[in-house]
Structure formats: C-alpha cells, structure tokens
Amino acid sequence: MMRIAEALQAFRPHRGDAIVVPGRGGKFWVELTNEPNLDVPLGDPAMGGHAGFALGLALAQLNRKIVLFDSEGDILMSLGMLTTIAEQAPANFYHFLLDNEVYATTGGQPVPNAKNVKYDRLALAAGYPRAQAFDRLDDFDRALPEIMGRPGPVFVALKVYPEIENAPIGSRRRWNTRSRTQVVADLQGRLGIAG
Amino acid sequence: MSDTSTTPSTTALSPETVLAEMKKNDVSHIVWLPDSETNWLYLLMKAEPSLTLVGVSREGHACSIASGLAAGGAKPMILIQNTGLQESGDSLRGWLLGMNVPVVMMVGYRGWTRHGVTTDTAATYTEPFINAYGLNYYLVENDADAPRISVAFNEAKKTKRPVVVLVGDEFHGFNR
Numbered sequence: 001m002m003r004i005a006e007a008l009q010a011f012r013p014h015r016g017d018a019i020v021v022p023g024r025g026g027k028f029w030v031e032l033t034n035e036p037n038l039d040v041p042l043g044d045p046a047m048g049g050h051a052g053f054a055l056g057l058a059l060a061q062l063n064r065k066i067v068l069f070d071s072e073g074d075i076l077m078s079l080g081m082l083t084t085i086a087e088q089a090p091a092n093f094y095h096f097l098l099d100n101e102v103y104a105t106t107g108g109q110p111v112p113n114a115k116n117v118k119y120d121r122l123a124l125a126a127g128y129p130r131a132q133a134f135d136r137l138d139d140f141d142r143a144l145p146e147i148m149g150r151p152g153p154v155f156v157a158l159k160v161y162p163e164i165e166n167a168p169i170g171s172r173r174r175w176n177t178r179s180r181t182q183v184v185a186d187l188q189g190r191l192g193i194a195g
Numbered sequence: 196m197s198d199t200s201t202t203p204s205t206t207a208l209s210p211e212t213v214l215a216e217m218k219k220n221d222v223s224h225i226v227w228l229p230d231s232e233t234n235w236l237y238l239l240m241k242a243e244p245s246l247t248l249v250g251v252s253r254e255g256h257a258c259s260i261a262s263g264l265a266a267g268g269a270k271p272m273i274l275i276q277n278t279g280l281q282e283s284g285d286s287l288r289g290w291l292l293g294m295n296v297p298v299v300m301m302v303g304y305r306g307w308t309r310h311g312v313t314t315d316t317a318a319t320y321t322e323p324f325i326n327a328y329g330l331n332y333y334l335v336e337n338d339a340d341a342p343r344i345s346v347a348f349n350e351a352k353k354t355k356r357p358v359v360v361l362v363g364d365e366f367h368g369f370n371r
Contacts, residue, residue: 040266046289049259052251053290056263056271059224059247080252084260088249181295184266193268 048077086127254279
C-alpha cells in the first residue's frame with residue numbers, strides 16, 4: 001500500500017499541462033500542485049460523480065489531458081459510468097483510483113467486499129483498453145512514464161492506506177480555500193473559455 | 196388536395212422539431228438515456244454531425260457529465276425520462292444546482308394526461324419533485340409549443356441553473 005500523498009507526489013512530475021480532478025485526494029493535491037488554476041478540487045458535490053464530471057471535461061477539452069483521482073466508494077456507486085467512459089473512449093482521459101477499501105470520511109467502515117474487488121478488471125470488462133493495478137509505490141512510480149505517455153483512456157487502481165477522518169464534518173479543517181464556482185471560473189479563465 | 200401548410204402541429208411533437216431546437220441553441224452534446232419518447236429522435240441525433248451523443252446507464256450520471264462538459268466550455272443538453280429525473284435527485288443537487296450549470300433537461304413526462312387523472316406514479320410525483328428542487332419548467336406537448344425549448348435555454352443561460360422541459364407527448368410524435 002502507499003499513502004495518498006506519496007502517490008500524488010509520484011504523479012506530479014508527469015502532470016504537464018493536464019487538468020487534474022483530484023477527487024477525494026484533493027486535500028493532499030492542493031499542497032502539491034504547481035498549476036492550481038488547472039486543478040478542479042471540488043470536494044464532494046455528490047458521491048459517485050467525479051468520473052462523470054471528469055469525462056465531461058475530457059469530452060469538452062479534447063486536446064488536453066484530463067487526470068482524475070477517483071475513489072472506490074465513488075466507483076462502486078456508479079459502476080455503469082465505466083461503460084460510458086469506455087464507449088466514449090476519450091484518448092485524453094487518465095483515470096486513477098485511490099482504493100483505501102473504506103469510507104474514510106465517515107469513520108472507516110469497509111466498502112462492500114472491500115478486500116476482493118479487482119477494479120482494474122472491472123474497468124477492462126467495461127471496455128477500457130488499458131488498466132493496471134499497483135499496491136507498491138515504487139512499481140507505480142516506474143510505470144508512470146508509460147501510463148501518461150500513451151493515449152487513454154486508461155484505468156490505474158492504486159491501493160492506498162486509509163486516512164480516516166472521525167471528527168464531525170462541521171469541525172474538520174477546510175482545505176479548499178476556493179468555492180466550487182470559483183474553481184470552475186479559474187479553470188475557464190486559464191483555458192480561455194467563456195463561463 | 197395535400198396540405199402544404201407549414202403551421203406547426205398542435206397535435207404532436209415531431210423529433211425533427213426537437214432536433215431543430217437543439218441546433219438553434221448550439222447544443223454540442225446530448226447526455227441521455229433512452230425512454231419511450233425518444234426512439235425516432237435518437238436516429239436523427241445520431242445522424243446530426245454537430246451533436247455528440249453520450250449515453251448513460253443511470254440518469255444521475257447525466258448530471259455529473261453535463262457539469263463537466265459545461266465546465267469545459269461545451270453546451271450539453273440532458274435527455275431523460277421523469278422516472279430517471281427522480282432517480283437523479285442527489286446528482287441534480289450536487290452536480291447541477293451546486294455547480295451552477297446552465298443546462299436544459301428535456302424530460303419525457305411518462306404518465307402525463309391533459310385531464311389530470313393518471314394511474315402512473317411516475318407522473319404523480321414529477322412536478323412535486325421538480326418543485327422540491329426549485330427548478331423552473333415548461334411543458335411541451337406539440338410542435339406549436341417547441342419555442343418554449345428556446346425559452347428554457349435562454350433562461351438556463353441567464354440564471355445559470357438547470358431548466359426542465361417536460362415532454363408531454365408520449366406515444367404520439369416521437370413514436371409515430
């Protein structure tokens with residue numbers, strides 16, 4: 001297993017000018033990013049939707065890589081989304097999964113069949129042309145040049161340590177200093193598109 | 196003597212009319228899940244080069260996809276049935292309303308009757324559901340109503356909110 005921050009740190013040199021949707025890795029990514037206006041840290045607008053949002057971005061911005069750090073809880077809530085992504089097959093879509101086997105933000109209860117789900121195989125079965133799984137940071141680090149150097153869509157499942165939050169949601173530290181509206185406005189400004 | 200009038204039909208909503216509204220409003224992507232109203236429309240959309248069809252397997256997915264499309268500068272339209280709209284509640288809340296997405300949701304109004312008596316609970320709960328989310332909506336039953344679709348697009352753009360177009364023509368125009 002690896003820590004989420006370590007996985008994101010390994011990815012960072014390969015980012016280029018990609019748009020990054022950090023999903024539930026957002027609180028770690030905001031500390032690492034060098035292009036905040038190309039980041040879309042949204043927190044959790046509605047569970048299960050990060051993959052759809054990133055797919056929409058990929059279809060709208062076909063000439064720019066879109067990198068998503070999804071979670072297994074979100075994926076399980078929207079497994080059918082994998083078929084939609086595979087059908088659309090955007091070559092600019094890089095779908096990473098942070099699999100900590102639990103619902104970390106609610107106290108660490110296990111997701112259904114947490115230890116036995118092979119998310120890379122689910123992605124392949126849904127029609128992704130490429131999928132890989134890593135539970136060691138050094139293996140992931142070595143594979144990143146090829147992962148990011150080839151066209152998507154690609155699915156990369158990463159086993160990460162659960163970093164569980166037990167404090168009441170209202171008393172947790174707010175890691176995102178921008179509202180969702182501001183995040184999108186900043187992205188659109190960076191891309192030169194009208195909002 | 197054949198009727199060569201161009202007066203819009205007041206008895207049916209044709210898929211050609213709906214497609215014309217999509218093109219008129221510069222829609223780039225149709226995010227959709229088929230329903231009993233949209234078979235003929237599907238064939239027309241598929242043949243229209245200016246449209247990209249994004250099929251989903253559950254209607255809530257349409258909300259997050261449309262949100263991403265809009266954030267990326269595209270102009271999506273959502274095409275689903277009222278059953279699916281009701282399934283989409285949390286995604287509608289978080290990904291459309293919460294992200295201020297100016298999108299038209301064209302929703303097949305399964306069970307709609309003009310006299311107001313229906314045995315289909317899909318229809319029973321449709322308007323209360325829409326009202327619960329504070330969405331505005333327009334009913335389109337035939338070609339003469341079609342300009343309301345453009346009204347919905349303009350309102351969505353102005354308010355930066357989703358606007359619903361309810362299609363009350365099941366088993367007539369779209370299915371011929």
